[in-house]
Amino acid sequence: xxxxxxxxxxxxxxxxxxxxxxxxxxxxxxxxxxxxxxxxxxxxxxxxxxxxxxxxxxxxxxxxxxxxxxxxxxxxxxxxxxxxxxxxxxxxxxxxxxxxxxxxxxxxxxxxxxxxxxxxxxxxxxxxxxxxxxxxxxxxxxxxxxxxxxxxxxxxxxxxxx
Amino acid sequence: xxxxxxxxxxxxxxxxxxxxxxxxxxxxxxxxxxxxxxxxxxxxxxxxxxxxxxxxxxxxxxxxxxxxxxxxxxxxxxxxxxxxxxxxxxxxxxxxxxxxxxxxxxxxxxxxxxxxxxxxxxxxxxxxxxxxxxxxxxxxxxxxxxxxxxxxxxxxxxxxxxxxxxxxxxxxxxxxxxxxxxxxxxxxxxxxxxxxxxxxxxxxxxxxxxxxxxxxxxxxxxxxxxxxxxxxxxxxxxxxxxxxxxxxxxxxxxxxxxxxxxxx
Ligand SMILES: Cc1cc2nc3c(=O)[nH]c(=O)nc-3n(C[C@H](O)[C@H](O)[C@H](O)COP(=O)(O)OP(=O)(O)OC[C@H]3O[C@@H](n4cnc5c(N)ncnc54)[C@H](O)[C@@H]3O)c2cc1C
Numbered sequence: 001x002x003x004x005x006x007x008x009x010x011x012x013x014x015x016x017x018x019x020x021x022x023x024x025x026x027x028x029x030x031x032x033x034x035x036x037x038x039x040x041x042x043x044x045x046x047x048x049x050x051x052x053x054x055x056x057x058x059x060x061x062x063x064x065x066x067x068x069x070x071x072x073x074x075x076x077x078x079x080x081x082x083x084x085x086x087x088x089x090x091x092x093x094x095x096x097x098x099x100x101x102x103x104x105x106x107x108x109x110x111x112x113x114x115x116x117x118x119x120x121x122x123x124x125x126x127x128x129x130x131x132x133x134x135x136x137x138x139x140x141x142x143x144x145x146x147x148x149x150x151x152x153x154x155x156x157x158x159x160x161x162x
Numbered sequence: 163x164x165x166x167x168x169x170x171x172x173x174x175x176x177x178x179x180x181x182x183x184x185x186x187x188x189x190x191x192x193x194x195x196x197x198x199x200x201x202x203x204x205x206x207x208x209x210x211x212x213x214x215x216x217x218x219x220x221x222x223x224x225x226x227x228x229x230x231x232x233x234x235x236x237x238x239x240x241x242x243x244x245x246x247x248x249x250x251x252x253x254x255x256x257x258x259x260x261x262x263x264x265x266x267x268x269x270x271x272x273x274x275x276x277x278x279x280x281x282x283x284x285x286x287x288x289x290x291x292x293x294x295x296x297x298x299x300x301x302x303x304x305x306x307x308x309x310x311x312x313x314x315x316x317x318x319x320x321x322x323x324x325x326x327x328x329x330x331x332x333x334x335x336x337x338x339x340x341x342x343x344x345x346x347x348x349x350x351x352x353x354x355x356x357x358x359x360x361x362x363x364x365x366x367x368x369x370x371x372x373x374x375x376x377x378x379x380x381x382x383x384x385x386x387x388x389x390x391x392x393x394x395x396x397x398x399x400x401x402x403x404x405x406x407x408x409x410x411x412x413x414x415x416x417x418x419x420x421x422x423x424x425x426x
Contacts (some may be wrong), residue, residue, distance in 0.1 A: 002168060019210065020163040020200070043198050044341070049263055056263045061197045065168050066190075066212060110262065132343065133261025
């Protein structure tokens with residue numbers, strides 16, 4: 001069987017997979033990292049978003065073998081080792097940006113990428129457009145957008161925009 | 163998904179060889195179309211040849227021509243400063259393909275080889291009179307598309323780059339399906355050295371097409387008024403749960419006028 005060598009949340013793994021094994025299956029079933037969810041399984045909903053080499057990717061639409069040699073970050077790797085939440089997680093909690101929580105791991109991972117990739121600032125419109133690949137069926141998005149706007153200054157160590 | 167063998171060759175020649183040796187082998191680029199297709203078991207390749215290690219990435223500007231390598235992602239196209247200064251309408255178009263995560267992986271070569279009847283890049287290639295470079299030849303955009311999901315590519319032939327001559331001005335207007343973000347109708351209008359070119363995606367049953375009646379009217383007078391009375395025949399247009407053929411015909415006119423008005 002082919003092997004994949006990759007780094008997940010800072011830890012090096014070498015795993016045997018089939019050609020057809022998806023990255024999300026490797027994460028959930030081989031490594032036990034079940035924080036990454038499978039929602040629609042048709043590349044639309046974004047519940048499975050992780051970071052591959054620093055940018056968001058839908059792990060249900062990537063073969064495990066395509067991730068060979070990459071650095072993967074999942075929702076489990078976001079908080080500090082002592083359990084201190086990442087500012088994005090903290091702001092999701094603070095602003096009540098989740099209800100059932102199913103979409104949340106993907107939302108948070110997309111949101112972190114969105115904030116990272118906009119060091120100059122992030123408007124509400126950009127946040128809404130940036131979340132186009134993440135569906136939420138309960139919050140109506142408003143609190144998610146608020147949480148991301150609130151996380152931007154924390155992540156870029158700037159004063160909150162008025 | 164049915165299982166398959168997988169290779170990630172490090173040279174174009176090896177990739178072409180592996181694909182040519184086996185009629186059931188398929189190239190894998192961003193996987194944003196191919197993997198969903200495999201999940202639905204609509205395709206059963208024996209072997210996937212991953213193009214990720216062929217070095218087919220990057221955008222170069224030379225004089226009035228912008229060359230985009232085949233494995234360049236939509237996100238990289240949208241962000242490239244050189245392209246933005248030469249063909250801003252093309253970088254804007256790339257920024258509206260799918261969503262952030264899709265744009266991080268989906269590629270120009272994959273989109274063109276796939277020739278989805280609702281995809282955006284085919285409209286850009288036709289409107290901008292682009293040339294598709296493969297491992298063995300150059301193909302004019304006008305000759306490349308052969309009806310939905312069909313192109314002139316041979317088994318094992320790989321898109322290595324796409325050459326876009328910069329137009330005087332242009333714009334792409336897309337009426338998006340709110341769920342998939344694909345075009346229900348998209349119209350790319352470009353004022354080029356050789357005249358005005360109008361390409362329509364999302365509407366035709368046979369995939370992308372040029373709207374010659376509009377091209378003639380706009381070559382004489384580049385203004386939305388010039389095409390206000392041009393209707394698009396309903397014959398051969400798509401009709402589905404998202405839009406009837408009549409509605410699509412109407413949208414072609416609206417999108418074209420908006421594109422002309424906004425051309426930059
Ligand atoms: C949620 C979602 C939304 C999307 N929205 C849009 C949209 O709004 N507009 C739009 O245009 N597209 C959209 N797409 C499609 C997206 O643009 C894909 O990236 C693209 O269609 C295929 O590119 P790929 O690199 O992923 O190719 P793959 O899926 O890897 O391959 C597609 C096909 O092309 C062949 N191929 C790939 N590369 C080459 C090459 N270099 N030479 C020859 N053959 C090759 C493969 O063998 C395969 O048959 C969307 C996709 C998703 C999942």
